[in-house]
Amino acid sequence: MRPAVSALQEVEGIAADDVFARLADEEQPLVLRGLAADWPLVVAARQSAEQAAAYLRQFDSGKPVTAFIGEAETQGRIFYNENLSATNFTPSQVEFSRILDELLAQADNAQPPTIYVGSSSIDLCLPGLGENNRLPEGAHRASVRIWLGNRTRVAAHYDALENVACVCAGRRRFTLFPPDQLANLYVGPMELTPAGQQISLVDFEDPDFERHPRYAQALEQARSAILEPGDAIYIPSMWWHQVDGLDPFNILINHWWREVPEHMGAPNDALLLAILNIRDLPAAQRRAWQGLFEHYVFNADERTVEHIPEPSRGVLGTLDETTARRLRTLLRNKLNR
Numbered sequence: 001m002r003p004a005v006s007a008l009q010e011v012e013g014i015a016a017d018d019v020f021a022r023l024a025d026e027e028q029p030l031v032l033r034g035l036a037a038d039w040p041l042v043v044a045a046r047q048s049a050e051q052a053a054a055y056l057r058q059f060d061s062g063k064p065v066t067a068f069i070g071e072a073e074t075q076g077r078i079f080y081n082e083n084l085s086a087t088n089f090t091p092s093q094v095e096f097s098r099i100l101d102e103l104l105a106q107a108d109n110a111q112p113p114t115i116y117v118g119s120s121s122i123d124l125c126l127p128g129l130g131e132n133n134r135l136p137e138g139a140h141r142a143s144v145r146i147w148l149g150n151r152t153r154v155a156a157h158y159d160a161l162e163n164v165a166c167v168c169a170g171r172r173r174f175t176l177f178p179p180d181q182l183a184n185l186y187v188g189p190m191e192l193t194p195a196g197q198q199i200s201l202v203d204f205e206d207p208d209f210e211r212h213p214r215y216a217q218a219l220e221q222a223r224s225a226i227l228e229p230g231d232a233i234y235i236p237s238m239w240w241h242q243v244d245g246l247d248p249f250n251i252l253i254n255h256w257w258r259e260v261p262e263h264m265g266a267p268n269d270a271l272l273l274a275i276l277n278i279r280d281l282p283a284a285q286r287r288a289w290q291g292l293f294e295h296y297v298f299n300a301d302e303r304t305v306e307h308i309p310e311p312s313r314g315v316l317g318t319l320d321e322t323t324a325r326r327l328r329t330l331l332r333n334k335l336n337r
Helices: 017-025 040-048 047-056 096-105 180-185 215-221 267-277 282-298 321-337
Strands: 008-014 030-033 064-070 090-095 113-120 143-149 155-158 162-169 172-177 223-227 234-235 240-245 250-257
Touching: 017 162, 040 047, 040 250, 047 096, 047 162, 064 096, 090 096, 096 113, 096 143, 143 155, 155 223, 172 234, 180 215, 223 234
Parallel strands: 008 030
Antiparallel strands: 030 234, 064 090, 064 113, 113 143, 143 250, 155 240, 162 234, 162 250, 172 223, 172 240
């Protein structure tokens, strides 16, 4: 049985033009009721799934999208097989209009196959859609992507990017966990993932507390909300989120962005390097390296390098594109030993 959790904080009346400025200093997730209520796609979807599909078809570029197709027995869960050796769906390259056709055809099927399309750039597959169906650009240009499917369950995962997701058709339930709940979410493999990010192995619909006892602690920190068409949610970077499509025809458009300099790389790369180079060291050495990371990375401030003349600080000084390029070259040379 689905556990009860606390409600997400909600606000109403924020104008789309102000949303990125409103979220600039926000560190907590936030439901933004009615943020996208006047989008033409939302207006069409409120009339019917057929109207929403017809609206989308006029933008279809004909370029295929990656669709996850699973057997009816999966009950919409985007997950693994029993021994985590493969996923429980087949990824296929399919024309966007064919996905719309199949979703409409399966709408009244009590046990449909799982149909899910995630993270497809609207500029590539639906050019022109974003003219009237996206948030105005903020200080950082967002990557705008579309997600659609039937009743699906995407397990809790994190994204390194900031995210505002706008529900355009159907209802979606979002369940969020703070970043510090990592150890209580029983996260799966790094290399084999359903869609590129590690996921929680706990079935939120029916958690097995004997197998995953710490999940009870995660639930104490969980927050959830059901979003209607036109509603949006802000998901801060690194917050774990499970997303459930509750209706047979669901569409979501999200906005991903990073509030960091362009020369910065992906933090997950550093994590993989640490696993390669540090994790299996003797305990005393790991503790020593932990101290170095605390000093040079996590607690770094002006005192860290004030004793070194500025021209001699190298990568310990302020990073810019030139220094970052030199550092990447140094890393590549070391990795290609």
